[in-house]
Amino acid sequence: MPPATLPDPWSDVLGSDLEPRRREEVLAAFADVLAEIEKLRALDLTDVHPCIIFEPTAPYRLPEGS
Amino acid sequence: MELWQTPIPTLARRIRAGKLSPVALAEHCLERIHRLDPKLQAFIHVSDTVLTQAAKAEEDIRAGRWKGPLHGIPVAIKDNYFTADMPTTVGTTSPGFSYPLRDSAAAGRLRAAGALLIGKTRTHEFAWGNVTPPSRNPWDLDRVPSGSSGGSGSAVAAGLCPAGMGSDTGGSIRMPASVCGTVGLKPTFGRVSRDGIVPHSWSLDHPGPLTRTVADTAVLMQVLAGYDPRDPACQDRPVPNYTAALGKPVKGLRVGVCRNHFFERNDTDVEAAVEQAISDLAAAGATIREFEIPRLQYGLAAIFAIELASSTAYHDMSLKAGRVKHYTPDVRTLVEMGRFVTAPDYLKAEQIRTLLMQDFAHAFASVDVIVGPTMPITAWKCGEWTVKVEDRDESVLSASWRFTFPYNLTGLPAISVPCGFDRRGLPIGLQIAGRPFDEATVLRVAHAYEQSHEWKDRTPPIAH
Numbered sequence: 001m002p003p004a005t006l007p008d009p010w011s012d013v014l015g016s017d018l019e020p021r022r023r024e025e026v027l028a029a030f031a032d033v034l035a036e037i038e039k040l041r042a043l044d045l046t047d048v049h050p051c052i053i054f055e056p057t058a059p060y061r062l063p064e065g066s
Numbered sequence: 067m068e069l070w071q072t073p074i075p076t077l078a079r080r081i082r083a084g085k086l087s088p089v090a091l092a093e094h095c096l097e098r099i100h101r102l103d104p105k106l107q108a109f110i111h112v113s114d115t116v117l118t119q120a121a122k123a124e125e126d127i128r129a130g131r132w133k134g135p136l137h138g139i140p141v142a143i144k145d146n147y148f149t150a151d152m153p154t155t156v157g158t159t160s161p162g163f164s165y166p167l168r169d170s171a172a173a174g175r176l177r178a179a180g181a182l183l184i185g186k187t188r189t190h191e192f193a194w195g196n197v198t199p200p201s202r203n204p205w206d207l208d209r210v211p212s213g214s215s216g217g218s219g220s221a222v223a224a225g226l227c228p229a230g231m232g233s234d235t236g237g238s239i240r241m242p243a244s245v246c247g248t249v250g251l252k253p254t255f256g257r258v259s260r261d262g263i264v265p266h267s268w269s270l271d272h273p274g275p276l277t278r279t280v281a282d283t284a285v286l287m288q289v290l291a292g293y294d295p296r297d298p299a300c301q302d303r304p305v306p307n308y309t310a311a312l313g314k315p316v317k318g319l320r321v322g323v324c325r326n327h328f329f330e331r332n333d334t335d336v337e338a339a340v341e342q343a344i345s346d347l348a349a350a351g352a353t354i355r356e357f358e359i360p361r362l363q364y365g366l367a368a369i370f371a372i373e374l375a376s377s378t379a380y381h382d383m384s385l386k387a388g389r390v391k392h393y394t395p396d397v398r399t400l401v402e403m404g405r406f407v408t409a410p411d412y413l414k415a416e417q418i419r420t421l422l423m424q425d426f427a428h429a430f431a432s433v434d435v436i437v438g439p440t441m442p443i444t445a446w447k448c449g450e451w452t453v454k455v456e457d458r459d460e461s462v463l464s465a466s467w468r469f470t471f472p473y474n475l476t477g478l479p480a481i482s483v484p485c486g487f488d489r490r491g492l493p494i495g496l497q498i499a500g501r502p503f504d505e506a507t508v509l510r511v512a513h514a515y516e517q518s519h520e521w522k523d524r525t526p527p528i529a530h
Contacts (some may be wrong), residue, residue, distance in 0.1 A: 015384070016405040026402045032464070033374070033403070036367035040414045043364070050416035051423065063297045
């Protein structure tokens with residue numbers, strides 16, 4: 001069963017509470033960035049591990065009391 | 067040579083020998099700050115304890131408790147580092163922020179080494195920009211000192227203090243160094259603790275020094291480098307003797323030049339100065355090896371995605387509380403914009419970052435350092451948001467950091483050292499990058515280049 005009302009793509013999905021006019025201004029500023037990000041989206045990086053390493057021992061290196 | 071021009075190792079020798087009083091040095095810097103800073107606006111806060119710190123240093127040194135070459139040397143701290151005796155604002159006047167009065171790891175290390183923390187230098191708000199209003203460039207007061215560590219760049223270039231701390235997320239140490247004509251080092255990610263520095267983008271932020279000479283940078287790095295468990299990225303590795311790396315020739319070293327990206331669109335004066343520097347390194351006995359890294363074409367996308375998303379995550383509560391409307395308009399827009407970067411975009415940015423790290427590692431298999439311009443442009447006028455590069459209008463935002471951000475994405479050490487002046491008399495920076503944790507070779511090449519040229523001896527007219 002689909003929900004009675006779909007989530008709002010801006011406020012619910014992206015978590016952006018900008019008023020429509022402000023959103024337009026920010027989107028306009030974002031256009032150049034988006035053009036760059038679209039280059040990334042076109043790449044097949046399936047077999048590349050992201051440069052993020054999960055390191056479970058980190059908290060055990062902290063000094064006492066910090 | 068006047069006192070404000072004197073390199074730190076010389077000041078240190080004189081202080082240790084009792085020929086220069088730390089109190090006199092601090093008073094000299096304070097007098098310069100009070101006289102010149104109304105025009106430069108490099109400082110947001112001047113310490114009211116610096117003379118007390120200096121008196122204590124003098125007493126300790128006289129009693130034989132010399133702590134090393136920073137003992138009694140004034141150092142300015144960027145306003146995004148916590149300090150125990152000076153407020154931190156991160157350049158914002160927005161309500162709802164307060165930061166603890168405690169020393170960041172870097173400030174603590176400097177203080178423990180006997181440095182005099184003379185004041186807090188201005189940052190672009192939240193270290194998120196390349197202008198640092200209202201700070202001005204000492205070479206031309208109508209022009210920016212760049213940013214976000216523009217206050218430290220301006221202060222050091224004008225001789226208000228021998229050294230200043232900066233932080234570099236996409237070029238924020240090296241860009242002010244380049245346009246202000248100072249030395250600026252972004253160390254390897256994990257070499258200097260970020261503890262107590264207000265985050266901008268967790269995996270891109272690098273603390274480091276701005277100084278007038280490479281030898282000064284080596285002195286600061288000796289104190290700043292080292293393990294700190296409070297910074298989860300900080301690595302527990304031995305710290306080499308950076309000063310020992312200085313004075314060695316470049317003969318026999320392999321100097322890489324990445325011909326794509328870094329040389330595709332530069333101001334003609336910048337291009338000429340950097341090409342001359344490369345020729346000079348070759349003439350000094352270095353072997354020049356040219357190569358390309360085609361995947362750098364995706365670097366701008368990667369740093370935008372990571373920096374915007376990280377910054378928005380950090381400022382999320384301010385977005386929800388509506389505080390961002392009090393931010394400066396450019397920073398507000400960037401913080402609001404980060405919501406439009408999706409999680410897959412972010413992760414693909416981190417994937418391309420892996421490939422770029424591999425590409426640079428491959429390049430470093432056959433070279434010892436990589437050189438190129440720090441920036442494609444020199445200092446631009448305050449209020450200008452576009453610049454002309456090779457007859458093409460380009461936004462300052464995209465032009466300014468084009469050559470610096472690759473080393474934030476890859477975490478490699480990179481320094482900017484003066485390599486000439488443009489037709490307007492504005493400084494040009496040469497960027498020298500090295501392998502991870504090989505700051506010593508970067509400093510060696512920078513020092514050899516600096517010592518064989520007279521750029522470091524030129525000072526801005528306002529300084530006299």
